[in-house]
Amino acid sequence: xxxxxxxxxxxxxxxxxxxxxxxxxxxxxxxxxxxxxxxxxxxxxxxxxxxxxxxxxxxxxxxxxxxxxxxxxxxxxxxxxxxxxxxxxxxxxxxxxxxxxxxxxxxxxxxxxxxxxxxxxxxxxxxxxxxxxxxxxxxxxxxxxxxxxxxxxxxxxxxxxxxxxxxxxxxxxxxxxxxxxxxxxxxxxxxxxxxxxxxxxxxxxxxxxxxxxxxxxxxxxxxxxxxxxxxxxxxxxxxxxxxxxxxxxxxxxxxxxxxxxxxxxxxxxxxxxxxxxxxxxxxxxxxxxxxxxxxxxxxxxxxxxxxxxxxx
Numbered sequence: 001x002x003x004x005x006x007x008x009x010x011x012x013x014x015x016x017x018x019x020x021x022x023x024x025x026x027x028x029x030x031x032x033x034x035x036x037x038x039x040x041x042x043x044x045x046x047x048x049x050x051x052x053x054x055x056x057x058x059x060x061x062x063x064x065x066x067x068x069x070x071x072x073x074x075x076x077x078x079x080x081x082x083x084x085x086x087x088x089x090x091x092x093x094x095x096x097x098x099x100x101x102x103x104x105x106x107x108x109x110x111x112x113x114x115x116x117x118x119x120x121x122x123x124x125x126x127x128x129x130x131x132x133x134x135x136x137x138x139x140x141x142x143x144x145x146x147x148x149x150x151x152x153x154x155x156x157x158x159x160x161x162x163x164x165x166x167x168x169x170x171x172x173x174x175x176x177x178x179x180x181x182x183x184x185x186x187x188x189x190x191x192x193x194x195x196x197x198x199x200x201x202x203x204x205x206x207x208x209x210x211x212x213x214x215x216x217x218x219x220x221x222x223x224x225x226x227x228x229x230x231x232x233x234x235x236x237x238x239x240x241x242x243x244x245x246x247x248x249x250x251x252x253x254x255x256x257x258x259x260x261x262x263x264x265x266x267x268x269x270x271x272x273x274x275x276x277x278x279x280x281x282x283x284x285x286x287x288x289x290x291x292x293x294x295x296x297x298x299x300x301x302x303x304x305x306x307x308x309x310x311x312x
Contacts, residue, residue: 002040002043003039003040004040004141006040006056007034007040007056007057008058010081011143014081014085015078015081016032018078018081019032022077023077026070028147029066030060030061030074030147031060031061031062031106031144031145031147031149031150032061032142032143032144033058033059033142033143033144034057034140035109035141035142036059036100036136036139036140037100037113037136038100039225041136042221056089057101057102059101060078060103060104061106061145062104062105063105063107071103074103075103079102106149109150113133113136113137114129114133114134115129119153119157123164123165123300123303127165127168127169127311128311131220132222132223134219135220137153137157138157138158138219160219161214161219164299164300167295168295168303168311169311170211170274171292171294171295171298171308172291172308172310172311172312173207173210173214174207174270174288175309176203176204176309177287178286181200181201181203181208181287182204182286182287182288183288184197185200185201185260185263188200189251194251197251198251201246201247202247204246204263205247207312209227212230212235212236212239212270213229213230215235215236215270215273215274216233216234218233227243227244236270239269242265242266243266245262246262267285267287270287271285271287274294279294279297280294281296292308295308
């Protein structure tokens with residue numbers, strides 16, 4: 001049983017009866033589920049995830065007004081639920097709050113992740129909000145939300161990036177792919193700067209992964225889950241094998257030549273997808289050319305005139 005299933009069962013067996021008994025006139029104001037930071041919210045947890053920040057618990061998101069009205073009482077009721085469920089112990093929750101589970105003010109949940117108590121309402125906010133934070137905000141599952149205030153923001157975020165922002169970010173990542181992989185890696189190998197060559201290669205892989213998420217218009221999670229999340233994507237998920245190979249091969253002359261071919265193959269596949277999505281006017285397979293061609297298709301003048309690397 002993974003963390004989401006554990007949370008849902010704990011809520012159904014203990015949380016729901018507690019709310020119905022002790023807060024019958026308030027239950028419709030309380031959104032319940034599991035979301036936010038943590039591998040269990042992504043559905044990626046396993047036996048190795050249980051050594052830290054893993055517990056049987058759920059979130060109850062309420063408005064600031066509700067928090068002032070009955071937030072402390074709700075926190076105390078949550079704290080009294082069984083301290084262990086299905087062999088998993090619960091963390092001690094302070095009535096003062098500050099934990100990932102228990103009573104959480106809706107505004108506080110989103111402000112912690114997004115820097116404001118609302119979905120991004122400007123291109124600048126979209127551009128500079130970390131993708132992992134956006135992914136955490138739409139993670140997990142909401143078991144009930146009669147009021148709809150918590151889910152309202154999630155539904156906006158679930159639509160993904162506005163198109164201009166998506167293109168700006170693709171442009172930036174593609175430019176770094178070109179700089180690090182198709183240009184600097186080979187030059188550094190020729191100079192026998194194998195350490196720096198490896199750094200260039202990791203940059204290429206990192207930004208390729210980001211481009212793949214953007215081409216699917218899915219927020220990229222925290223880096224340790226990037227490959228795991230990529231396997232669920234509709235487009236280009238099969239590039240994981242080639243990208244992993246780039247970081248696992250050495251830098252001997254033979255291996256470096258093999259890496260160069262892999263880089264070119266990946267670049268071609270990525271640029272073909274740019275063309276398929278009609279976000280570029282370029283017809284070649286040069287990543288750098290496409291990066292600027294994509295930038296030129298952005299409608300927002302301020303975004304279009306930004307440095308190509310802005311927005312990473």
